């Protein structure tokens with residue numbers, strides 16, 4: 523089996539003349555890693571070796587590849603040392619500043635995008651990087667081998683593989699939402715056509731039916747009604763034992779104590795996100811501000827713990843969004859803080875044990891994305907929470923399809939509704955909270971990472 527993802531399961535750090543391998547982060551890796559890394563990993567198919575093709579990200583990864591040191595025991599890792607300028611254009615200009623924005627419906631179309639010469643040069647780089655991934659698979663895949671390609675950074679790989687190696691059993695899994703046909707029309711025609719025809723060449727998985735339907739409609743719009751796309755819906759589930767291990771760690775226990783000392787006996791709203799425009803973090807603070815304005819009983823008796831960590835900071839959009847987030851926190855705190863109460867506690871360093879400690883401590887889990895492929899935190903939070911937390915969830919998160927029945931809906935743009943949803947969640951009576959928390963745990967654990975992997979393998983074959 524070959525896994526193909528942009529971000530790999532390990533990154534390397536130079537220490538003197540040698541390199542230290544570290545387990546990587548990111549959604550794809552945390553889902554597949556526990557299943558596939560190591561000889562006893564449960565997702566391994568008998569004695570079939572697992573090869574993982576990914577990009578070398580950053581100078582130390584590239585140096586490790588050049589030194590022939592980018593090896594680990596757990597998996598047959600193949601990191602691609604791409605041309606840095608080409609890789610930057612692929613990752614920043616096309617994957618994150620264009621495709622991510624289209625897929626999540628985040629463009630302000632009056633102003634952006636503008637597809638100029640710089641864009642088309644970057645598109646050439648995106649094609650070249652996808653071709654490098656495909657070439658690596660073509661070179662090493664045994665006849666008929668299963669290949670699982672992951673996510674929007676590699677949209678063109680399925681079609682390239684299908685053309686070069688018709689013998690392979692290939693699937694593509696899209697971790698993001700898929701936009702509707704009108705949004706696909708925003709892309710230059712050749713780009714939309716290249717993406718749709720590549721992805722439609724193999725069975726394609728999504729976290730919800732909604733994104734699968736949007737993709738099928740996009741394919742019909744761009745390629746014509748006669749083109750059929752085979753899709754499957756395979757939501758990811760949380761890895762309960764991995765979460766429990768982190769939650770039991772000294773670091774998480776320490777973070778839990780520190781958090782308790784800060785929030786005292788107040789009700790606690792928690793969010794944990796990458797600092798990412800699609801997560802709608804600023805509107806979340808505006809809704810909280812409105813809660814404190816309209817429902818004065820919460821002043822002084824609730825704390826919003828926001829655990830947000832930097833992401834994609836090479837992009838100006840993300841850096842600007844980070845300042846807006848920090849400003850929004852400052853505005854709420856300046857308006858409402860007292861000598862003994864800070865309404866928002868903001869943590870911006872990436873500290874996974876502390877994030878889990880926060881999710882476990884929450885009375886309300888607040889997740890209000892503009893649009894989200896799944897949002898695994900919406901499942902992880904209820905699974906590890908110890909306070910019968912109410913889940914305030916945007917119906918625009920893929921996880922809504924599974925969890926919506928036991929959650930309180932929070933509209934991503936309607937601040938008045940969102941403030942009322944927070945009030946409802948904070949005021950909910952204990953029996954109702956318990957009942958919903960039990961339902962959420964059941965719904966959130968209905969699927970495991972192994973189910974998700976099995977669905978991809980079944981679709982491939």
Ligand code: G6P
Pocket residue numbers: 529548549550673674697698833834895
């Ligand atoms: C999303 C994408 C993943 C990606 C993650 C982190 O969840 O669907 O493919 O791994 O964001 O993004 P990054 O740009 O840091 O790899």
